[in-house]
Amino acid sequence: MRRLGISIGLIATVLMGCGGSKGSLIGYVPVSKSVASVTATEATSAGNKPFSFVPAARNVLVVYFGYTNCPDLCPTTMAAVRSAKKMIGNLASQVDLAMVTVDAQRDTGAVLNKYLSSFSDRYHALIPADDQELTVLKEAFQASSSITTNTLGNVEVSHSGTAYVVGPTGDVVVEWPFGLQADSMAKDLRSILEELNSDKGK
Amino acid sequence: MKFTRFATIAALVVAPLMMTSCSQDADTASDSSVALTEGVMVTNQWARTSPMATTMGAVYFTLNSVKDDVLTDVMVDGTVASAAQIHETVMATADSTMMGSGSTAAPAMTMQEVAEVALPAGEDVAFAPGGYHVMLMMLKSPLKVGTDIKVTLVFKNAPEQVVTVPVLDEAP
Numbered sequence: 452m453r454r455l456g457i458s459i460g461l462i463a464t465v466l467m468g469c470g471g472s473k474g475s476l477i478g479y480v481p482v483s484k485s486v487a488s489v490t491a492t493e494a495t496s497a498g499n500k501p502f503s504f505v506p507a508a509r510n511v512l513v514v515y516f517g518y519t520n521c522p523d524l525c526p527t528t529m530a531a532v533r534s535a536k537k538m539i540g541n542l543a544s545q546v547d548l549a550m551v552t553v554d555a556q557r558d559t560g561a562v563l564n565k566y567l568s569s570f571s572d573r574y575h576a577l578i579p580a581d582d583q584e585l586t587v588l589k590e591a592f593q594a595s596s597s598i599t600t601n602t603l604g605n606v607e608v609s610h611s612g613t614a615y616v617v618g619p620t621g622d623v624v625v626e627w628p629f630g631l632q633a634d635s636m637a638k639d640l641r642s643i644l645e646e647l648n649s650d651k652g653k
Numbered sequence: 654m655k656f657t658r659f660a661t662i663a664a665l666v667v668a669p670l671m672m673t674s675c676s677q678d679a680d681t682a683s684d685s686s687v688a689l690t691e692g693v694m695v696t697n698q699w700a701r702t703s704p705m706a707t708t709m710g711a712v713y714f715t716l717n718s719v720k721d722d723v724l725t726d727v728m729v730d731g732t733v734a735s736a737a738q739i740h741e742t743v744m745a746t747a748d749s750t751m752m753g754s755g756s757t758a759a760p761a762m763t764m765q766e767v768a769e770v771a772l773p774a775g776e777d778v779a780f781a782p783g784g785y786h787v788m789l790m791m792l793k794s795p796l797k798v799g800t801d802i803k804v805t806l807v808f809k810n811a812p813e814q815v816v817t818v819p820v821l822d823e824a825p
Contacts, residue, residue: 522709522789523742524762526701527782530823562706569705595761597745609745611759612783629762630783 475642477635478625487621489591491551491577494560502575505621509647512547512617516594516610518554519566524612524629529570534633535640542644549575551588553596553610692811693718693772699821703796710734710789710796712804712818713780718772725769726807727787733802735791740764742783796820
């Protein structure tokens with residue numbers, strides 16, 4: 452498993468290099484990253500509507516940038532989030548999930564909603580209305596992506612594999628690099644939610 | 654996760670007790686769980702379920718070859734997917750990546766097809782999320798938990814193998 456270890460280690464090193472840990476959280480804790488002011492386009496059965504990245508009181512929102520034809524990174528992370536929610540019992544009801552597609556040309560609202568329903572009972576299919584909206588979202592989260600077409604005409608998508616956990620103030624409270632295991636995600640979620648449920652929670 | 658020689662031999666002995674497929678016949682493809690003292694041992698094989706509206710799939714496993722060898726090709730039945738390719742998830746090169754603002758943007762990763770994968774004698778070579786995987790192109794129907802698919806692995810030296818791959822929600 453040498454190559455996999457190198458890949459995950461590199462990502463973790465890059466992410467950890469500029470930040471740190473907070474309390475007992477396992478993921479990377481950004482110094483300051485608010486996404487409260489940005490708005491996305493959510494595709495619902497009733498049509499598109501604005502989406503705010505500020506979850507309800509005592510809730511957290513897990514945000515991921517990916518695409519449905521991604522066979523490796525995206526379902527691995529989504530499945531880990533699903534497992535983490537199972538591990539935290541009733542607290543899972545306070546965890547919401549949103550995925551921003553970086554491949555809006557191919558990911559329709561119906562497709563992305565069906566995709567997310569496989570991983571969570573609460574989810575939001577976010578399909579940027581245009582490249583500018585996607586750019587604003589990526590800048591807010593400091594995510595990255597690109598789409599190119601190779602010489603054979605195949606679409607090649609690159610994207611960051613980080614999952615972002617947003618708290619009720621609209622601040623990113625922890626970031627999970629690709630490869631973080633579900634039990635680590637569960638520990639982070641439990642720590643965050645128990646604090647939110649205490650008197651210190653908002 | 655390197656195996657020692659002893660561990661490799663031990664693994665080969667107990668292989669029939671595990672979810673394992675090994676080379677058996679030098680002339681024909683095999684679908685067997687019989688352990689031999691040469692060839693390539695395939696363990697921990699699984700494919701991720703795909704009920705989620707995606708048309709691409711991924712197959713994972715661990716290979717351990719008794720002798721130096723090379724995985725040169727992968728194939729899947731046309732009723733499962735249009736094609737199968739050896740892929741690797743890698744860090745995207747800077748010039749192909751549109752980063753968010755600032756130098757702290759999370760690095761992008763991408764997939765690329767690879768022509769072959771070296772299998773050094775006695776070493777585990779993992780096909781696992783975030784690294785090597787067999788990419789199933791244009792699935793004919795969703796991969797459902799509880800079902801199996803057949804994937805053929807072609808090696809430079811060892812005989813090709815037909816591996817029975819269970820469809821699972823997550824890695825075994």
